[in-house]
Amino acid sequence: MKRLLNLLILLALAPSLLALLPRLQAEHPGPVVLLMDAEALREEARAQGKDLLAVLEAYRPLGVEGIAFPERFVKDWVAQGALLYRTGRELLEAGLPAKPGWYYLKGEAWLLDLLAQAYDLPTERLGPWLGFPLDVQALPAFYPLSEIRAAKEAGFYVAVRPINQRYRRLDPSVPIVPQEADAVVFAGLEALGYPYRLEEARERVPVPVALIEGTPQPGLAAYREKGILRLFSLRYEWQLTLTPEEAADKYVLAARERGHQLLYLRPYPYRQDTERLLQRIQEGLK
Incomplete structure (x- = not known):
């Protein structure tokens, strides 16, 4: 009889325990990667007379373990x-x-x-x-491949941001997604290969792809079998209206309560503000 009573009590508590699960997950978030945008970081590197990797390494003690390379145009x-x-x-x-x-x-x-x-x-x-025969200046033109290799060799998580364009060849001989990439974050407002070449494009993407909060990208569903990573980023113009602490709190909230695994970051104009941003994020994710 006592055993039956204990079982009934556990069954009665089950809904409450299930309701607490999101809270427990929020208080102990899973792995989160802080990704710094390579092109946004490049200006800082040039101003300091350093290469990109040296500036990136300086942010590593503040929790930055990844870098995202937007694809360049000609x-x-x-x-x-x-x-x-x-x-x-x-x-x-x-x-x-x-x-x-x-x-x-x-x-x-x-x-x-x-x-x-x-x-x-x-x-x-x-x-x-x-x-x-056409002006190719606005066509996609790959990445600084030597920097991608260097970042990977240094142990950073590498994401690339390929551009969808109707004239581009989806050929395995060209590095649309370099072999060093750990993830793909599609640039622009649509997935690679949308609308008519998704099956072909999917073969060129061997890694998980990012679902960017607040940015619908038609064609993304075709890549679900590759794995989907939730990504949060702030529009840079809006970020600049926020204090580093206010911006950091939004990133932390995205990771803790909405389960985002990738936090996509751009540095503030002043390094001190970027450090404040990263320190606050680190504190919030502990």
């Missing part, structure tokens, strides 16, 4: 000086037999070789120049 490589860009008309005027309506790139050989395979567009080689 124009970003041009701005950096890795590529030169000229119209066909300009090359004609310089005495080269270029096509007047085409657009040409010259620069680092490894990057030109990748771009020659990157798009479903005709190309031509004109000495050191690579030509296209």
Whole structure:
């Protein structure tokens, strides 16, 4: 009789215990990775005369264990000086037999070789120049691969942010998702391959993908079998209106109460504020 009574008491308590489960999970959150945006961090690195990895390492004691690399556009490589860009008309005027309506790139050989395979567009080689019939400045153009390798070798969690674009080839020979990547966070407002090439694109993504809170990305459901990681980020313009502590509390809330595994961060203009942000997040996740 006593055993039956104890069983009835346990059954009566079960709903209360289930109701407490989310609270217990919130007070003891699972693994959370703090991801720093590589391009946002790059300005700080340049201002200090350091490379990206050195600045990233300085944030490691404050809990940053990951870095996210947004995919670059061709124009970003041009701005950096890795590529030169000229119209066909300009090359004609310089005495080269270029096509007047085409657009040409010259620069680092490894990057030109990748771009020659990157798009479903005709190309031509004109000495050191690579030509296209369309202006390719706004087309996706991969990542700084040496930095990705260095970050991985240093033990950082690496995410990449590929761009969906209708002209890009979803070819296994090009690093749309480099082999060092631990996760994919799709850039823009749609998943890679949306709308008509999702099956092909899925084959190029061997790692989990992120579900960004507040940012619907059509086509993301096609990647569920790869694994879904919940990601929280603040729009940078809004972050700048918040104190570091206010921003940190929003990140902590996302991790503790909504189960986000990736916290996507961008540094404040002043390093002291970034340190305050990270310290508060660390305290909140303990």
